[in-house]
Amino acid sequence: MNVWDPADRLIESAQLKERVARELAGEIRRAGEALVQVLRAGGKILFFGNGGSAADAQHLAAELTGHFAKERSPLAAVALSTDTSALTAIGNDYGFEHVFERQVRALGRKGDAAVALSTSGKSPNVLRAMEVARTLKLRTIALSGRDGGPLANLAEISIVIPSDSTARIQECHITIGHILCEYLDAELAAG
Numbered sequence: 001m002n003v004w005d006p007a008d009r010l011i012e013s014a015q016l017k018e019r020v021a022r023e024l025a026g027e028i029r030r031a032g033e034a035l036v037q038v039l040r041a042g043g044k045i046l047f048f049g050n051g052g053s054a055a056d057a058q059h060l061a062a063e064l065t066g067h068f069a070k071e072r073s074p075l076a077a078v079a080l081s082t083d084t085s086a087l088t089a090i091g092n093d094y095g096f097e098h099v100f101e102r103q104v105r106a107l108g109r110k111g112d113a114a115v116a117l118s119t120s121g122k123s124p125n126v127l128r129a130m131e132v133a134r135t136l137k138l139r140t141i142a143l144s145g146r147d148g149g150p151l152a153n154l155a156e157i158s159i160v161i162p163s164d165s166t167a168r169i170q171e172c173h174i175t176i177g178h179i180l181c182e183y184l185d186a187e188l189a190a191g
Contacts, residue, residue, distance in 0.1 A: 016161070016168050017175060024159055028176055031141045031157045032183035038113040038139055039188060044076035046108055046138070048100045048129055049117030052170045054081035056117050060177045068181040072189040078107065080129075100129035104136070113139040119169040121149020121160070130154040143176060145169030 035045060045064065047057035057079040064077035080103045081087070090099045104114060114133035118126045121144035131154060133140050142148075142155035145163055152158040159176060161169045 012165075013168055013171050016163055017172060020161060020172050020176075023162070027157055027159045028179060031159065031176075032180050032187075034139050034141065034157060035113055035115075035180060035184060036187045038111060039075055039184065041111055043109070043112040044078060044107075045113045045115055046078055046080055046104060046133075047115045047117070048080040048103075049126060050081075050123050052166075053117035053119065053173070054079070056170065056174050056177060057115070058082050059174065060115075060181065063178075063181045064184065068178075068185045070185040070189040072185060075184060075188065080104070080107075097124040097128055100125050101132050104129045104132045104138070108133060108136050108138050110137040111139075113141060115141045115143070116151060116155065117143045117173055118149070118151055119145045119161075119166045119173075121146065121151035123151075127151060127154065143173045145172075 038045065047061050049057045058081060061077040061079040064075040066074070080100050086103060087099050090102045094102065108114065114130060116126050116130050121142070127150055130140055130142065130151060134154065140155045140157070142151045142158045144151050144158070145161040148158060148160035152160050161172045163169050
């Protein structure tokens with residue numbers, strides 16, 4: 001009999017995070033430094049993704065506009081998955097593959113950052129938005145999984161979680177997001 005054991009899932013998650021710590025800490029640091037540069041220069045961060053990644057995008061934008069662990073001035077961050085009127089209008093008029101691209105065109109400015117979250121790295125709407133972000137000269141950061149998909153090659157900084165499990169990838173994404181928030185708090189708390 002195959003018995004489901006929550007301890008197995010916790011150990012699996014912890015082991016993956018240990019691997020991420022060994023292999024990807026440098027890229028996570030680069031992402032943090034890039035976001036600090038963007039915010040210090042008066043730019044903003046545009047977060048986007050689908051499903052659980054949309055929830056993570058919203059979560060991280062809220063941590064920055066509110067506060068994470070330290071009291072500080074609010075930081076300019078927007079989750080492109082939260083405006084249901086924009087999502088449904090763009091999706092209806094242009095197609096779902098354009099819902100983030102159109103918003104990046106409307107809201108993104110040179111020197112801002114686009115942070116894409118996609119466990120597969122293959123979501124057409126995420127890829128289109130990153131292509132536009134590059135064209136507009138935004139800093140581009142991707143959090144993906146598996147082999148990174150096409151998204152990994154579109155981003156200036158790509159953090160690819162080495163797993164095929166969507167759940168484990170998303171667990172790493174939110175952990176990395178919290179690490180980035182902690183770094184931004186430390187660097188920008190005086191502001």
